[in-house]
Amino acid sequence: MATQILPSHPPALPRTHDPNNSGCGRSNHLSVRRKAEDHPVLALLDDHRRLDADSIRRIHARMLRLGLLDHPYSASRLLAACSLSPSPDLRYARRVFDHISAPNLFTWNIIIRAHASGPDPRLALLLFSSLLRHSPHSPDKFTFPFAIKAAAELAALREGAALHAMVAKSPFLRSDVFVLNSLVHFYAACGDSNLSLRVFEKIPEPDVVSWNSAIAALAQGGRWDEALQLFEEMDRGKVMPNDVTMVSVASVCGKKGDLELGKRIHSYIERGEIKQSLILDNALLDMFVKCRSLADAESLFDGMTTRDSISWTTMLVGYAKSGQFDAARRVFDEMPRRDIASWNALISCYEQSGRPKEALDLFHELQHADATPDQVTLVAALSACSQLGALELGCWIHAYMEKNNFQLNYHLTTSLIDMYSKCGDLDKALRVFGCASKRDVFVWSAMIAGLAMHGRGREALDLFEQMQEAEVEPNTVTFTNILCACSHAGLVEEGRLCFSQMLPVYGISPTADHYSCMADILGRAGLLEEARGYVESMPTPPGATAWGALLGGCAIHKNVELGELACRRLLELEPRNHGAYVILSNLYARSGRWDAVAMLRKVMKESSVKKEAGCSSIEVDGVVHEFLVGDISHPTKEKIYLQLEDIASRLKAAGYVPDRKEEDDAKEKALCLHSENLAIASGLPDDMFAGTDPDHEESSCVTVRVWIGLLLASVLLEAKQSWMEAKKRVAVLNFVQQSKCVLSCGLDRDGYLLQVCCYTRGEAL
Structure with a gap:
């Protein structure tokens, strides 16, 4: 990090445990606390999770008038209400903390914990540093997990390693399961699964959180086989896996495609040995989809009592990736609520499966829905x-x-x-x-x-x-x-x-x-x-x-x-x-x-080998039109075919001779029906050749528009001959004419066609 948060040489922690240094600081203020507990104002803070900001401020004002904030216990109760509510106001909580004259360790722990889970975990580490420098109290087994969590959120390896060094100096902390669990998680968050596993192996009696943290660390590090081996070891031991364990293991099964173990995990829930939860159901659903077991995914999805947008989106992706786009669209239409992630999932599936037109059609729908495109949407739409x-x-x-x-x-x-x-x-x-x-x-x-x-x-x-x-x-x-x-x-x-x-x-x-x-x-x-x-x-x-x-x-x-x-x-x-x-x-x-x-x-x-029908598209006035070879389904097909016949006659008059080795008349007619030519002709204006005489060479060269039409057809027709060999030896040809129809042909040095793009737009190149 840019600035040093923790001191270079932190003070040594006490070698013997002082009960007065515990997280609650109970013995120092026991008599005061008993008096404070009897005050009716503090009873208002009992259910602080239901209090809004205005209510907390009113209680704060009453406590100031009554002098209750002079007592550490009362002050810590108010601080907890400010810091640990569902929507905490951490700036207000910090002001409350700063006005406490002699905060005890319990109070320090509350404010550090709140900032470790807040939008700026760096402040938690700064507070921890202040505790070391300015407080008579030493951090305990509650303080360190909060500070280590902040380091994990920041992936601050240097600060976390410093905290680990401090823990290692204390005989009480270096064997504490809660502190060591936080270190296992910290190293996993920093991407060091080796150190994470080494810390786990030093825990004297690992609990379920220890096992879960170690399994998650290996899974995040891509060490899937080791993660599953650790799960098997846990399953054989005295510690019973819980739903958090199964979420990690289900994720690994999905990545490995291990359907057999995934079904075994599912059986724990079916037997009632593991508590069912929406997060676990979604993890199992994702696992079944990634293992391409749609039947199991459907069965689980149908049996879920509660579903969220993740559940619906996972099912949608499962159908789309298996090629069942009608089913995917049905799931999308049946969703009770579509967030932008749901839109992105289907748009991306269409785009990645070679269905760009459907992707853009859905993108147009999104623009009229109650959702706002994000970066993921725009990347898929651009693709x-x-x-x-x-x-x-x-x-x-x-x-x-x-x-x-x-x-x-x-x-x-x-x-x-x-x-x-x-x-x-x-x-x-x-x-x-x-x-x-x-x-x-x-x-x-x-x-x-x-x-x-x-x-x-x-x-x-x-x-x-x-x-x-x-x-x-x-x-x-x-x-x-x-x-x-x-x-x-x-x-x-x-x-x-x-x-x-x-x-x-x-x-x-x-x-x-x-x-x-x-x-x-x-x-x-x-x-x-x-x-x-x-x-x-x-x-x-x-x-x-x-x-x-x-x-x-x-x-x-x-x-x-x-x-x-x-x-x-x-x-x-x-x-x-x-x-x-x-x-x-x-x-x-x-x-x-x-x-x-x-x-x-x-x-x-x-051998029943048939050439796949070619498909070409052109964008006219923001609408994409698609054509197959010999397509007669377009609403303006008569105009298109007349345009092609006109171009063909002018090509002959201009001396164009295609390179053909087969029956000329049939091949020439077939060339005119190529999907590219149909697409191009649909974008040409009706008056393309107005005022020109196809039999008069000079008049054929009078306007740029005529040459665009001739060269356009020439390049497209020639590009089909002799493995796309074109006769024009140019790198890139860009032409503009009055109808804003643009042809961009990329040709290499030897004349091989790299790409042909024809489009309309409102400005010239």
């Missing part, structure tokens, strides 16, 4: 916008954050950079990054990824250098993004260098993703044998991603033999991966192997 390319909504969320003074923490900053990058507005992503007051490794990595996906590999490498100059250590994600940037920009030597430095320079062992990136870098560059070497030298068996990267390189450079090997290995891992068949088919077609193309189609048909 959904990223998946859909919903730039206008993403901009609205950004504006909402600024209007409502949301502090841009690491999570929100990373999400904004990711959203703007994936929605095609790299300039705004760079502005968000530039305005970030603090940047962690995830913020830097997100910006590197944004530059990579837009084909700006050199800038990504420059940013990586700046990251190191800022003394931010890269992680595995950073290197994945850097290698992707090298791949998209064709930076082979730079990619080799980054990969070779991972372990010796940064201490990061390359993962399967990094090996796959190297295979992609080398494969795109035509270094196919070297790429194969990276795939086959992986520390773990190569996965589908690695073989897919090699297959892609073979498709680019027409290496049929190695492509067949890569495809075969890929299909061994994912037999129904239609993408592998498509890439190999394209490779055969580009090599003139039409017999192999026919044979491959036959194999796909016999």
Whole structure:
């Protein structure tokens, strides 16, 4: 901590126990206390938990007039009422304490205890320091647990260790179970499960709190097996577990997926050996959900006499993560009260399960409900916008954050950079990054990824250098993004260098993703044998991603033999991966192997492997529209298809010739029905080509709008040919025309399409 709270050399504690130093200070003021106890005013403080602040102040005023505050017992009773009520006024309690002329140890303990549980536990440690310096009393077995609790709340390792040292000097305190229990909890709160366990092992006769604290310490430290072993030892001993024990053990069972032990814990409750509580029921419910035992979760949920928002939300998440989204939505609709955590749970489940449209639909519902979005909500909504390319909504969320003074923490900053990058507005992503007051490794990595996906590999490498100059250590994600940037920009030597430095320079062992990136870098560059070497030298068996990267390189450079090997290995891992068949088919077609193309189609048909229908979306006036291949469900389908036919005729007039190796007419018609083209056409204005003559070259070049339409269709059509090979050799193309329709295409150095974003918005780039 910034300032030293406890003295460097605290006074030694008494070696013999003085009963006059006990927490209650009873013998010093026994006669006075008897007189004070008889006073009727003090009877008003008997049930201080029901007293409000005004009542306590009135009683305080009467005690002042009667002189009762001169007696330590009376003063301590008032202080307890101020400090330990359900809604304590600690400032008022401190003023009361400061006016007590000679507070006894019981009074000190009350004020330290109150601040240890208050909003600023540091004050409890300051009071403890004052007790050591200015009071004739020495802290006792009640004082230390309160002070140690304050240190635990602050995770103040230095102060807690000083308290531990003081305890160790006292023969009475160093064996006291209450003091040692607080130390077990303290070290667990500081993340040191080893010290926590060592203190536990020194307790002569551990009680249930001791066992619970030690089990919780191991669980929090990720030492789940040891936590369960300690529970088994406790269960075999003389100490009976209680509901607090079972909450910790149920949590560990959920994390480990140990359904058998989880059911055993549940049986304690069913037999009545453990007191049932809402907290324990929720812990068991969470355990069943994490163990994917929805039947047990449903049975427990249906039998719960009391449920809170945690119970409902846990059930909702269980259904959503098992793919039962209708059931999840039903639970959400049936909730008697929805807090923001409930909204966040379902929005996040939709977003993380590849249902971004449902996530944004629910986000729109939230805006009309009695709940206010928080940072978790906005992170999930921004991620959904990223998946859909919903730039206008993403901009609205950004504006909402600024209007409502949301502090841009690491999570929100990373999400904004990711959203703007994936929605095609790299300039705004760079502005968000530039305005970030603090940047962690995830913020830097997100910006590197944004530059990579837009084909700006050199800038990504420059940013990586700046990251190191800022003394931010890269992680595995950073290197994945850097290698992707090298791949998209064709930076082979730079990619080799980054990969070779991972372990010796940064201490990061390359993962399967990094090996796959190297295979992609080398494969795109035509270094196919070297790429194969990276795939086959992986520390773990190569996965589908690695073989897919090699297959892609073979498709680019027409290496049929190695492509067949890569495809075969890929299909061994994912037999129904239609993408592998498509890439190999394209490779055969580009090599003139039409017999192999026919044979491959036959194999796909016999194996019932079908290409998944493509789905594309476009945001128009803040509304996301989705299209499938050949979609005819859109309300403006007639306009869309007329627009596509018009574009196709103008492309022909402009001399556009697609790279096709199949039947021209059928293929040309099929290309027009791609979901991307349908989405783009739906966003074009009705008067796109007004005043132009498609047969006259000069008039086709008169307006920027015409060229946008032609180039838009050209890029999209060409991107479908020869494994997404495009003819335009540019890094990023951004076009604006009068209808505010924007196309952002990210292409790498060799012309491979990285991303296509088309959206409408109210201002030009």
